[in-house]
Amino acid sequence: MASVSSQPQFRYTQPPSKVLHLRNLPWECTEEELIELGKPFGKVVNTKCNVGANKNQAFIEFADLNQAIAMISYYASSSEPAQIRGKTVYLQYSNRQEIVNNKTTADTAGNVLLVTIEGNEARQVSIECLHLVRAWILDQECWSISLFGFNIMDQIVWIPFGDEFLFVMFLWCLQKQYCNASKEVVPLGGFFLHLDLCIRLQLLKRQLGFRQSTLSSFTSLCCFVSPLQALIQFSDTETASSAKNALDGRSIPRYLLPEHIGPCTLRITYSAHTDLSVKFQSHRSRDYTNPYLPVAPSAIDATGQLTVGVDGKKLEPESNVLLASIENMQYAVTLDALHTVFSAFGVVQKIAMFDKNGGLQALIQYPDVQTAVVAKETLEGHCIYDGGFCKLHLSYSRHTDLSIKVNNDRSRDYTIPLHGAIQPPSVGHQPTGPMPGAAGAPPYNGAQYPGPPSSGGWAAAGPHQHMPMQMPMQNYPYMPPGAAPPPGAPGTMPPGSMPPNMGPGSMHMQNPNGQSQPPAIPPYSQ
């Protein structure tokens, strides 16, 4: 038998508290608005806004209990309800006696970061991509990582609509996307949203607190996209701090994202956690310190193969050595080119190239499996050159340590210090590799980028579209989108091409117009 007191949160009256609970607030109500509302009744000493699943609740804490009582009493008898931005706000005593602002505790530095990834397709950002972001900036060991976007069903309401159900994302209105007329199909988070105008009106009304008059003036409407969040644990607070400083507010570089994913912005705060307990390796969680962690049942397919990653790709036994085969090799692929490409993910120890079945293959050795995994996940299927040329196919080798007998233009042991004077001939003949910014290459200067050869069978007929693969900028600080890369920065693009964060699908290096025009010859002799 349920008594009234068994559900204290629904009691008609609450015992007085100097903390008031506010609900039905307009979306993104600010602290200033809360203080403004409470000010007539006393001193507001603390607030907490954007509380609850809908982010439309808040707390106000007064210096004195009597001030809170004054506010409640006033609005209990007033004919005018409490309002913020013209929206009625409901007040009651909180069932707590003070605001616990974990925001302040979250401001204290820790070794675990809470990363919010905002963007229309943020939910499709893979754990590998986040790991890449780490590798890209920090080159430091990330101990464990746990992605937990919300349970997607929590974020979706199903609405009967004609013969089908529509599902509409709501809550967490961190990102607004303006859509056109009603009933269009909007690709969103891997789903297609069929949005009906009136449904969206209701959602808008509920979520944004707009009045009908405001709504009717809309010519386009919003749909909401929930962000992805991740907890990322670092070995120590200093590492976490440097990651936070480097990444907070930045966008994930264009080339670290699959082509179909739009811009994704990182918002980073400290988490109160100190140690994430990652129980499974899955597409949502990974403990990089423990490769033998059990794999989540959801990540194992019917054949018993491990599938890790949202794309459901099967995992071969991982190795620190990758086997690369190159398809559609219109250009000669040099050792240096491979070194540049694969160095983006970590130290490349050794490379061995060889011909097999009439095609070129190469073994690339990293010091550790994790780096190889990231490189494979990122580069698989991507082309070294614009236009679909020199497409990489990667698998794990059974090798763990390549035995390089001689350093030449087909094999190299980079762990052996190279004296500049006795570099292999191929290096000396290539002042600029196919990808600017190659490790060991002279600093790249965009103005000196060698254009297509003025003569030769492959000379480009149209605008020069040859685009070297953009390289993750591993060894210099991240720049905000749109900023000019420093001279000599890896990833610097030839004049006329797009900056790293703006380019469409830069990893694929396809011609923007889709034509497969004759490519320019890579600017090196063979």
Place this chain on the structure above:
DNA sequence: AGCACA
């Protein structure tokens, strides 16, 4: 419109 996550 109903009490604070990560």
